[in-house]
Amino acid sequence: MxxxxxxxxxxxxxxxxxxxxxxxxxxxxxxxxxxxxxxxxxxxxxxxxxxxxxxxxxxxxxxxxxxxxxxxxxxxxxxxxxxxxxxxxxxxxxxxxxxxxxxxxxxxxxxxxxxxxxxxxxxxxxxxxxxxxxxxxxxxxxxxxxxxxxxxxxxxxxxxxxxxxxxxxxxxxxxxxxxxxxxxxxxxxxxxxxxxxxxxxxxxxxxxxxxxxxxxxxxxxxxVGQTPGDSARRIAGRVLTNHPEIARVTYLHLEFVGPEQLFAVAAVDLVGNHREEEVARQLREIERSIEGNSLIRKAVLTLSVSDEPSIDFD
Known part of the structure; x- marks a missing residue:
């Protein structure tokens, strides 16, 4: 958007x-x-x-x-x-x-x-x-x-x-x-x-x-695919971590696809412990929600592995 x-x-x-x-x-x-x-x-x-x-x-x-x-x-x-x-x-x-x-x-x-x-x-x-x-x-x-x-x-x-x-x-x-x-x-x-x-x-x-x-x-x-600086990365990271259904983020790839438009790929740990089908649907809903932010053109989310460290965006 x-x-x-x-x-x-x-x-x-x-x-x-x-x-x-x-x-x-x-x-x-x-x-x-x-x-x-x-x-x-x-x-x-x-x-x-x-x-x-x-x-x-x-x-x-x-x-x-x-x-x-x-x-x-x-x-x-x-x-x-x-x-x-x-x-x-x-x-x-x-x-x-x-x-x-x-x-x-x-x-x-x-x-x-x-x-x-x-x-x-x-x-x-x-x-x-x-x-x-x-x-x-x-x-x-x-x-x-x-x-x-x-x-x-x-x-x-x-x-x-x-x-x-x-x-x-x-x-x-x-x-x-x-x-x-x-x-x-x-x-x-x-x-x-x-x-x-x-x-x-x-x-x-x-x-x-x-x-x-x-x-x-x-x-x-x-x-050729410029990645954003620390400021944009922090903003995008906070968009993810502030979502009520995301507990933490362990991986984040950002790429500009236009002026102030980001393509985001992230590995996240969701709140709760739902069945596989429910998790897949939950991820899609979260992606659409994140894409409502004017900075995020497209978001693709996957699940984190339990032993992967969290990313600190502060």
Whole structure:
């Protein structure tokens, strides 16, 4: 089961980011054409890449919540990691590579820039719009971190919520990139040397490359079967041990099958001493009960052996 209010809030975060990036991309493109600034062109490529990536993230949000069926009994949650991976690759190719290539080209054959005031105005407006998007994603990260008793930065970087991580990382990179672009253009204007503008373009490209590689690596981990950390394990363990019909848990395997969706396999010792058929029915009922928790997509329970030690989830 999914948390509907949280899902709607996250969808709103992605839509805000898409709208901000689209407006900023158009403004930066016009400014790059008017000024001839290499840093501004790099920023325009950055924003167009971000806007395109938000489309991938919207697809990730929509497809990952499709209900389970006979061919996908664990649901479609991992779709989020696939489409987020596409977005990260797009950020690398359309943002990082283009910015670095253009910067190198400007270093080899620099071109003078003009109308610096236009660039400064566009950068200021972009900073406001990107800041609004960043604030929205930061609020979402803090809510998620509070839910799992984690620090916001740790939650954003390491949680299974790949869409939020992508939006937050792209917004943070956008704000840093704007500062870099401002410095490159300002130094170009003050010194009359286009090398500073070109270096700004290269620096923006390298920044995007680092962000893209981090996002690609995070999505790769979850696609191939990332196990949750101690916090998620404790939460899932307590869901089991707090059930009135479970006396103790001796084995627990957890695997992410989507953002904040776990597949749980556990060996449990049940309260009482019932006949085999009654125990089988009891296990099935407990599984369905546990799957009512928004974090547990699927639960499979088996019986513990009497001499197996209990797991402490405190």
């Amino acid at each position: 999914s948390d509907a209010p949280a899902a709607k809030s996250q969808l709103k975060t992605v839509l805000v980011a898409f709208a901000a990036n689209l407006l900023v991309a158009i403004a930066k493109s016009v400014a790059a054409f008017v000024t001839g600034s290499a840093s501004m062109l790099a920023e325009a490529a950055h924003s167009w890449a971000d806007a395109g990536n938000e489309i991938f993230l919207l697809i990730a949000e929509r497809r990952s919540v499709k209900p389970a069926n006979a061919t996908h009994p664990l649901g479609f949650g991992r779709e989020a990691y696939v489409w987020s991976l596409f977005a990260a690759v797009g950020l690398f190719t359309a943002g990082a590579v283009v910015s670095v290539q253009h910067g190198i080209s400007e270093l080899i054959d620099p071109e003078p820039a003009s109308d610096f005031s236009v660039a400064y105005i566009v950068l200021a407006v972009a900073f406001v719009l990107e800041g609004i998007s960043f604030a929205q994603s930061l609020v979402q990260a803090r809510k998620g971190a509070a839910r799992f008793n984690r620090r916001p930065l740790d939650y954003a970087l390491n949680s299974s919520n790949t869409t939020l991580r992508a939006v937050l990382a792209e917004d943070a990179a956008a704000l840093i990139g704007l500062v870099v672009a401002f410095l490159g253009i300002l130094l170009h204007q003050l010194t009359g040397n286009a090398v500073w503008d070109a270096l700004g373009s290269i620096a923006i490209g390298l920044l995007l490359g680092v962000v893209a590689v981090v996002l690609i690596n995070r999505n790769r981990r979850f696609i």
